[in-house]
Amino acid sequence: MSVQVSTKMKIAKPAHDVFEALFNPVKIGNFWFSSGSARWEPGKVITLKYAEYGAQGDIEVIAMEDDRKIVFKWGATGEGRQVVTITLTELAEASTVIAVTQEGWQEGQEGLLAQVLDNKEGWVYTLTCLKAYLEFGVTNLRASLVKH
Amino acid sequence: MSVQVSTKMKIAKPAHDVFEALFNPVKIGNFWFSSGSARWEPGKVITLKYAEYGAQGDIEVIAMEDDRKIVFKWGATGEGRQVVTITLTELAEASTVIAVTQEGWQEGQEGLLAQVLDNKEGWVYTLTCLKAYLEFGVTNLRASLVKH
Numbered sequence: 001m002s003v004q005v006s007t008k009m010k011i012a013k014p015a016h017d018v019f020e021a022l023f024n025p026v027k028i029g030n031f032w033f034s035s036g037s038a039r040w041e042p043g044k045v046i047t048l049k050y051a052e053y054g055a056q057g058d059i060e061v062i063a064m065e066d067d068r069k070i071v072f073k074w075g076a077t078g079e080g081r082q083v084v085t086i087t088l089t090e091l092a093e094a095s096t097v098i099a100v101t102q103e104g105w106q107e108g109q110e111g112l113l114a115q116v117l118d119n120k121e122g123w124v125y126t127l128t129c130l131k132a133y134l135e136f137g138v139t140n141l142r143a144s145l146v147k148h
Numbered sequence: 149m150s151v152q153v154s155t156k157m158k159i160a161k162p163a164h165d166v167f168e169a170l171f172n173p174v175k176i177g178n179f180w181f182s183s184g185s186a187r188w189e190p191g192k193v194i195t196l197k198y199a200e201y202g203a204q205g206d207i208e209v210i211a212m213e214d215d216r217k218i219v220f221k222w223g224a225t226g227e228g229r230q231v232v233t234i235t236l237t238e239l240a241e242a243s244t245v246i247a248v249t250q251e252g253w254q255e256g257q258e259g260l261l262a263q264v265l266d267n268k269e270g271w272v273y274t275l276t277c278l279k280a281y282l283e284f285g286v287t288n289l290r291a292s293l294v295k296h
Contacts, residue, residue: 007269008293009293116261117153124269125276138280144159
């Protein structure tokens with residue numbers, strides 16, 4: 001059976017503002033990776049940099065629906081890449097629920113618990129930093145998880 | 149084998165400020181529960197309220213070491229209560245690493261994955277809200293996870 005990690009948060013901003021923050025290569029630096037190599041578009045491979053850790057990774061954008069949905073794969077090539085789906089649901093009074101689902105694990109696979117916990121940690125942290133950035137203009141909450 | 153969930157975050161404040169925020173019944177309302185029934189002390193049972201959800205829960209404080217450590221149990225009575233240990237390690241330049249470990253699960257127990265993910269979500273969110281409160285004075289980042 002496949003295993004997925006889902007995280008949802010309410011952000012008091014219109015869906016358009018949330019969507020724009022996610023794939024704008026400069027805005028992303030305020031709450032997630034330090035920068036992206038380009039604006040996200042379907043079919044594009046984007047390199048995301050984590051300057052603080054001297055690290056970077058690629059994602060492949062699969063689909064985008066303006067202000068509503070983004071689907072991408074972690075890693076530029078190869079089998080077994082995780083698929084991430086981000087959906088935005090705008091509520092009354094210009095607030096939005098952002099939902100992130102990451103999938104591609106199989107029940108019983110080695111190291112499953114550690115992997116899903118690590119990814120869960122990343123999404124909860126990123127969405128909270130995104131909320132702080134969009135609602136309160138805080139641009140410096142990210143990159144403070146201590147991993148070991 | 150027992151399973152635990154650990155989360156660590158760096159906060160750019162002295163350990164004393166972090167410690168005080170955690171168990172002060174008013175300050176807690178800025179980043180975690182809406183209020184606590186009393187100041188935390190070893191041996192005390194504290195009722196924590198979540199006004200937004202009309203919910204409340206009890207914890208039993210087991211041990212406290214000023215500005216360094218807090219150990220408590222979720223739930224006021226009964227067997228099988230989870231034990232939470234919070235440790236603060238002050239670094240140079242008035243910054244502190246806060247580490248939270250929750251334990252009491254057994255590998256193979258029913259619903260384990262969902263339970264550890266739910267608790268992981270709670271801790272990452274709470275620590276990020278705590279950081280936003282202490283470093284940037286943001287008091288309204290909490291209570292926005294959407295559970296279903």
